[in-house]
Amino acid sequence: MILTDDKQLEALAARRVAEEQEQEPPPTYASLQASSSAVPVAKAVNYVAISRQHSSVRETLVIDASLFIPLFLRPSLPPGEKAETQKNVKLESTHGHVYADITLVGNRKNTRAVMQMKSTHGGITAKIHGPPTRSAFVLHAQALNGEVRLHIPRNFHGPVVISHRHGSVRFSDDISCELMTFGEVDSTRRCFLGDFSRWSDNSGGWTGDELVVEVKHGDVKIHYDDDVLGAPVKTRPSALLNRIFGF
Known part of the structure; x- marks a missing residue:
């Protein structure tokens, strides 16, 4: 079959396209990563409250x-609560688990983020993280019948108070190396994570990070948010610190 000039040109063009496609290299990992990074980033919010029965x-x-x-x-x-003391984050479930991934940003007014998480018949799993310039935070996690597993920023600096009745309290190895335990009285363990020499409450009290955990029937596990999770180590109160602080 003899092709006309137009059909010959179309055939040659199609052949060139096919040859170029065969020579084109496959997409690189970097290009795939760049395309996946186009996922929209969540906007910052404040005063979030979610309660379910x-x-x-x-929540992320x-x-x-x-x-x-x-x-x-x-x-x-x-x-009994005023607008001035309203929680920046309040997540509660009566018959369910609380899962939270929270990124803290901004510190323009040197304000702390106050967060409360509670589960009556379930556990709490929360990851708190943010850039080095993040705002300080206070987290109160309360579970009556369930485990509390927290992942906190590596630059956390402040007191850690854990009240538990029936269960164990465990920290990751890296946290254990930075943790001072002052003692345990009436099932309440009082610790400080970070450089204790920077403690100051001269101007109205402590303004850094704080972690308060209450559990009745369940374990407490605390890691850094970037820890490679392995076997956590249970901390023990220091006898010397107990004598110093009267526990």
């Missing part, structure tokens, strides 16, 4: 504790 709470949040939110957009306040 018969299902778990699963970016929190800016200095972000202004007008009162009419904030969650309603429980009795």
Whole structure:
């Protein structure tokens, strides 16, 4: 079959396209990574409150504790709480687990992010992280019947108070190396994570990080957010510190 000039040109063009496609290298890992990084980043929020009765709470949040939110957009306040003391994050479940991945950003007004997580018949798993310039935070995690597993920033600096009745308290190896345990009285263990020589409460109290955990029936496990998880090590109170602080 004899092709016309136009058809010959089309055939040659198609052949060239096919040859170019055969010679084109496969996409590199970097290009694939760049395309996957195009996922939208969550916007910072503030004063988030979620409470559920018969299902778990699963949230990934970016929190800016200095972000202004007008009162009419904030969650309603429980009795006895004022707008000035409203939690920046409040996650609760009665018959379910609380899962939270929280990135802390911003420190424009030197404000702390105050967070509360509670589960009555379930556990709590939370990862708190952020850049070196993140705001300090206070986290109160309470579980009556369930395990509490927390992953905190490696630059956490402040007191750690853990109250537990029936269960164990375990820290990762890296946290154990940086933790001072002052003693345990009435099932409440009081510790300090970080450089204790920087402690200061001259101007209205401690303004750094704080971690308060309450568990009745369950274990407590605390890691750094970038730990390679292995077998955690249970800490023991120091006899010397016990004598110094009267425990």
